[in-house]
Amino acid sequence: MKVTGAQAIIKCLQEQNVEVIFGFPGGAVIDLYDELERSDITHVLVRHEQAAVHAADAYGRVKGDVGVALVTSGPGATNTVTGIASAYMDSIPLVVFTGQVPTALIGNDAFQEVDIVGITRPCTKHNYLVKDPNELVPIIREAFYIARTGRPGPVLIDLPKDVVNAKITFTEPKPIKMQTYRPTYEPHPGQIAKACKEILKAKKPVIYAGGGVIASNSNEELTELATKLNIPVTMTLMGLGGFPGTHKLSMGMLGMHGTYYANMAVSKCDLLIAIGARFDDRVTGRIDAFAPHAKIIHVDIDPTSISKNVKVDIPIVADCKYALTAMNRWFDVQEDFKEKEQEERIAPWFDEINDWKRKHPLGYVEEGDIIKPQFVVQKLHELTKGEAIISTEVGQNQMWAAQFYHFNKPRHFLTSGGLGVMGYGFPAAIGAQMAAPGRTVIDVAGDGSLQMNIQELATARQYKCPVKIAILNNNFLGMVRQWQELFYEKRYAATGLEVAPDFVALAQAYGAVGLRATKISEVEPVIKEALKTDNTVIMDFVIAREEGVFPMVPAGKATTEMLLV
Amino acid sequence: MKHTISVLLQNKPGVLSRVTGLFSGRGFNIESLSVAETLEPSVSCLTLVTRGPDHIIEQITKQLHKLIDVIKVVDISESDYVEREMVLIRVKAESHTRAEVLRVIDIFRGKVVDVSPKSYAVEITGPQSKIKAVIDILKPIGIQEIIRTGTIAMARAKKF
Numbered sequence: 143m144k145v146t147g148a149q150a151i152i153k154c155l156q157e158q159n160v161e162v163i164f165g166f167p168g169g170a171v172i173d174l175y176d177e178l179e180r181s182d183i184t185h186v187l188v189r190h191e192q193a194a195v196h197a198a199d200a201y202g203r204v205k206g207d208v209g210v211a212l213v214t215s216g217p218g219a220t221n222t223v224t225g226i227a228s229a230y231m232d233s234i235p236l237v238v239f240t241g242q243v244p245t246a247l248i249g250n251d252a253f254q255e256v257d258i259v260g261i262t263r264p265c266t267k268h269n270y271l272v273k274d275p276n277e278l279v280p281i282i283r284e285a286f287y288i289a290r291t292g293r294p295g296p297v298l299i300d301l302p303k304d305v306v307n308a309k310i311t312f313t314e315p316k317p318i319k320m321q322t323y324r325p326t327y328e329p330h331p332g333q334i335a336k337a338c339k340e341i342l343k344a345k346k347p348v349i350y351a352g353g354g355v356i357a358s359n360s361n362e363e364l365t366e367l368a369t370k371l372n373i374p375v376t377m378t379l380m381g382l383g384g385f386p387g388t389h390k391l392s393m394g395m396l397g398m399h400g401t402y403y404a405n406m407a408v409s410k411c412d413l414l415i416a417i418g419a420r421f422d423d424r425v426t427g428r429i430d431a432f433a434p435h436a437k438i439i440h441v442d443i444d445p446t447s448i449s450k451n452v453k454v455d456i457p458i459v460a461d462c463k464y465a466l467t468a469m470n471r472w473f474d475v476q477e478d479f480k481e482k483e484q485e486e487r488i489a490p491w492f493d494e495i496n497d498w499k500r501k502h503p504l505g506y507v508e509e510g511d512i513i514k515p516q517f518v519v520q521k522l523h524e525l526t527k528g529e530a531i532i533s534t535e536v537g538q539n540q541m542w543a544a545q546f547y548h549f550n551k552p553r554h555f556l557t558s559g560g561l562g563v564m565g566y567g568f569p570a571a572i573g574a575q576m577a578a579p580g581r582t583v584i585d586v587a588g589d590g591s592l593q594m595n596i597q598e599l600a601t602a603r604q605y606k607c608p609v610k611i612a613i614l615n616n617n618f619l620g621m622v623r624q625w626q627e628l629f630y631e632k633r634y635a636a637t638g639l640e641v642a643p644d645f646v647a648l649a650q651a652y653g654a655v656g657l658r659a660t661k662i663s664e665v666e667p668v669i670k671e672a673l674k675t676d677n678t679v680i681m682d683f684v685i686a687r688e689e690g691v692f693p694m695v696p697a698g699k700a701t702t703e704m705l706l707v
Numbered sequence: 708m709k710h711t712i713s714v715l716l717q718n719k720p721g722v723l724s725r726v727t728g729l730f731s732g733r734g735f736n737i738e739s740l741s742v743a744e745t746l747e748p749s750v751s752c753l754t755l756v757t758r759g760p761d762h763i764i765e766q767i768t769k770q771l772h773k774l775i776d777v778i779k780v781v782d783i784s785e786s787d788y789v790e791r792e793m794v795l796i797r798v799k800a801e802s803h804t805r806a807e808v809l810r811v812i813d814i815f816r817g818k819v820v821d822v823s824p825k826s827y828a829v830e831i832t833g834p835q836s837k838i839k840a841v842i843d844i845l846k847p848i849g850i851q852e853i854i855r856t857g858t859i860a861m862a863r864a865k866k867f
């Protein structure tokens with residue numbers, strides 16, 4: 143069948159079951175937009191291309207599928223870079239289409255030409271410049287395949303204008319088999335047996351679960367393993383929701399702003415079982431002091447993650463779901479494995495952990511009528527019954543959300559973990575709302591970060607996304623201020639946001655609803671009002687200005703050297 | 708430790724910059740790099756020489772393998788192998804040194820590939836140790852220009 147390049151792209155998107163894409167038009171993609179408009183695919187017109195990528199990222203996370211963004215050449219393409227780099231760091235599957243000048247003009251410094259393939263090479267899983275129209279369809283299919291398989295990630299396709307307009311033959315899809323790319327899903331049975339035997343010997347085991355558990359949808363398998371063997375679980379920022387946060391085995395998050403007991407447990411454990419995590423420096427602190435007494439088992443689908451930062455004793459290259467299932471089955475057929483014995487062997491370890499929990503629970507100091515941000519997050523949790531999809535900006539707001547909203551399910555916490563992009567949360571909330579129209583979606587925001595993509599209020603309104611923004615407004619770039627307070631003798635260089643918008647009035651200017659709480663008693667009514675409003679709402683919580691996030695492991699220190707509340 | 712790594716990759720635009728970008732982006736060092744088509748025109752073979760502790764070399768080979776366009780990565784210095792490099796040297800050759808230069812070239816089984824009244828251009832092939840020896844000897848006589856190909860290498864076939 144003969145079609146145009148633009149028609150072929152739409153057909154490919156439909157073939158991949160793409161229902162919603164996020165984008166912003168321009169000359170180089172005008173033909174594609176013309177075709178898109180006539181298709182049944184919903185296009186969400188953002189107000190800045192960075193937001194399109196963050197929204198696609200969150201849409202994909204919530205759906206458990208590939209998010210798609212479409213932008214024009216030149217500035218449209220360069221505006222996507224932050225979003226792509228964030229998705230790359232967090233292993234989020236995305237396909238980003240960028241317009242490009244006609245092939246004949248490439249290299250001529252044509253109007254709005256930029257070498258986006260060159261620019262994004264180090265922050266994409268793979269990328270393509272389509273030069274031959276006949277390659278267009280196979281490339282799109284391969285791009286989706288690469289984005290969603292193995293360790294997921296963003297893939298970019300650069301589309302010269304003449305390729306979009308070319309007449310091509312649309313071929314039917316065939317199963318994709320690549321000579322050079324074959325991710326390992328199945329674990330090595332010998333390694334599984336080795337790991338399981340080690341688990342049976344351990345007296346102080348800890349499971350350290352990361353984003354890989356969520357990417358591979360293996361939260362149930364993880365819960366089965368942890369409960370069967372009675373092993374306490376701690377999660378990374380990206381792993382939150384991979385194991386129920388309110389479960390008695392959960393120790394919450396570990397790392398720089400992890401719980402006291404999670405960090406203590408990791409530093410005293412004799413076996414660390416890392417599942418789909420990558421030993422990031424925000425998790426490990428000073429690397430030689432990380433889990434110093436432990437043997438380490440590491441399950442990861444990406445071989446480069448293994449023994450990159452920390453030497454691993456038992457590496458298992460596999461999809462977490464396959465590996466966890468294999469471990470669970472191994473214990474099932476073990477004749478002499480008794481859950482009771484296992485429990486008794488580990489009991490003294492729980493005494494230690496519970497002792498740490500009693501000594502230093504997560505908490506904060508109340509201060510009369512002043513609103514504490516942790517209280518706001520606790521109230522959000524309570525009033526949404528822990529069921530909301532929460533996105534965050536970056537900084538203190540992000541850490542308070544991670545600490546105090548106890549996620550019980552995967553794909554409910556959306557945050558820019560690896561890159562830490564201020565401005566991620568609001569477009570992400572819009573993407574999440576497009577993926578889950580009936581659900582409550584809340585962006586836990588900082589007053590600084592929100593202003594990095596505040597223009598998306600128009601997008602939220604246009605597509606009737608009733609997302610709720612909860613600004614933990616400290617009138618500071620709070621996280622940086624906290625570092626200045628602790629390590630720079632309170633010299634607050636460039637962290638005071640001296641001029642700030644009236645967020646309530648700003649919401650109203652966009653036709654959204656603005657609410658404000660300035661004292662504790664107003665918090666609950668404001669949240670309740672927001673939750674029953676069928677419109678985009680900004681809740682401006684004026685909080686204690688110099689509140690800090692604790693515990694805190696100062697950068698480069700051992701995780702046991704925590705500053706506490 | 709020095710490692711010679713052989714990489715088979717798809718012969719497509721941009722592939723080489725994926726490899727070099729990986730090295731610069733992650734702070735790995737490249738001592739030499741040489742690349743050309745194989746018998747199969749859609750596949751190139753790249754030989755690179757790098758240095759680093761074992762865990763870095765392990766990362767280098769894994770990261771190379773992770774590139775979508777890379778077909779195969781072998782650290783050939785892990786087993787028995789032959790390596791060769793070719794060098795073109797323009798060396799000063801005036802009346803009193805012409806004979807000596809020719810003698811040196813002969814000892815190293817080199818060839819004169821260009822002659823002028825005041826210089827010879829010579830071609831020498833061999834493992835790095837030999838190239839280094841030749842350069843050390845010709846230096847005092849006066850090297851005017853030097854172009855090296857970088858190392859290429861091949862694992863030795865199994866003998867039994």
Ligand SMILES: Cc1ncc(C[n+]2csc(CCOP(=O)(O)OP(=O)(O)O)c2C)c(N)n1
Pocket residue numbers: 535536537538539540562563564587588589590591592614616618619620621622
């Ligand atoms: C795009 C970007 N620029 C700079 C930073 C560095 N940074 C990290 S947290 C932070 C402060 C964020 O302020 P705000 O959004 O008000 O959040 P708070 O910490 O006050 O909750 C800054 C500037 C960043 N993470 N991202």
Ligand SMILES: [Mg+2]
Pocket residue numbers: 588589590614615616617618619620
């Ligand atoms: Mg702030």
